Amino acid sequence: MENTKEQALSQVKKDLKEMLVSGLSLDDVTPDEIKDDEPLFGEGLGLDSLDAVEIVVLLQRNFNIEVKDMDQGREIFQSVNTLADYVIKNRK
């Protein structure tokens, strides 16, 4: 059971990384190069506020998850780890 959860989480992280690279046109980085705990904004991956809006759309398109409160988004969008946790908890 635990093993299945781990696999599901790992798959979501992989999907998220691919989504970020292709959806945000990140030419300089491959999905495999994004670390799970790397900050997405600022010093980490270097994303900005326009990317945050695009991530909201990408989550809706790819995982059918709505992020309506951008204050909540600050917590969710910290890293692939936090994004993946949110997806696992809210996926319909």
Place this chain on the structure above:
Amino acid sequence: MNIYGMGVLFNRGRGIASYEAALRQGWQKPSEVEAPYGPGGTYPVYQVDLEQIPDRTILKKMRRSDKLSKMAVLAAHDAVDDCGIPDIRQKNVGIIVATGHGAHPTTFEFLDGILDFGEAAASPTVFSNSVHNAAASYIASVLDIHGPTLTVTQFLFSFQAALQLAKVWLEEERCDYVLVGSADLYGEVMGYIGNSMLTTADDGKIRPFHFKPSSHVPGEGSVFFLAGNGPSQSVYCSVADVSVGGDQGDGAPADLIILDADGMLPDETAYLASVSGDIPAASYTPLFGSMMTGSAFTCAAGALMLKNQVLYPNPVVDNPHDVRLLKEKTDAPARAIHCIRYNAHAERAVINLRGAP
């Protein structure tokens, strides 16, 4: 209005040297793209491959932009770099982008997004790139230019309209220089429309002097000119006059007539009225393809030939109407070149280029 700098991006590469090489080398077979909605499975298309651009510096600043804006910024950047005016970035430079269809694949992508995922999940980035003035805005932003910007669309005369406006801005002293050019893009939808309504040359060879049936092969790319009314030393040429429709310009004689016959009209016999005299004719459309703003590429060829004092031969010389064609490279001095385009109403536009004094 003098042309001080040029930038060219087309299917055979980036830069004036690539364009000059194409003029020297002649026709090459274009690539084939999948035609999911048409018969035959593929179309020939003169497509720009941005992955082959070796210098990624500018493209890295534009990761969110679409292909049309990227092409326009690269060509505009090269025109500014080429002009040799040391303090150009401190000058008031206007930007005028001519485009036939703008970023239509991006517009369709945005609309598809709404249809597939609903309005709430429409991509804001795709929307911003679908706006008609996006390419001009990217040029201003990436090149740090602060003058007025405008995008002009007037079907087959879009580039001519842009040139006319550039002359007005300079004469009114609205800006010191104008970065004026064109950008047009191939897209699946326009490919389908072109293949349905025009005669596509299945072998990829536009035959500009067939006139009817004309032959069409879609192209894409961008050309920019840094133009101004300053001193005429070290210029490519001057744009003496741009006439559209009833206004036939100053009627000055030319050493060469360049036709924009590219199969964008099913019947191009109107061009015959412009090639009946003793002046040799050429058409370089088989080098870059059919597009609404192909006149910008023709203008670039004329500017290069006036600067280098070399007339390049026609890349395709099929000539059933026995037009007097320029068949061989000619080193005779050239003083003036007329670039001629007809539209669907048989109206004529003439760009009258003159060599530097």
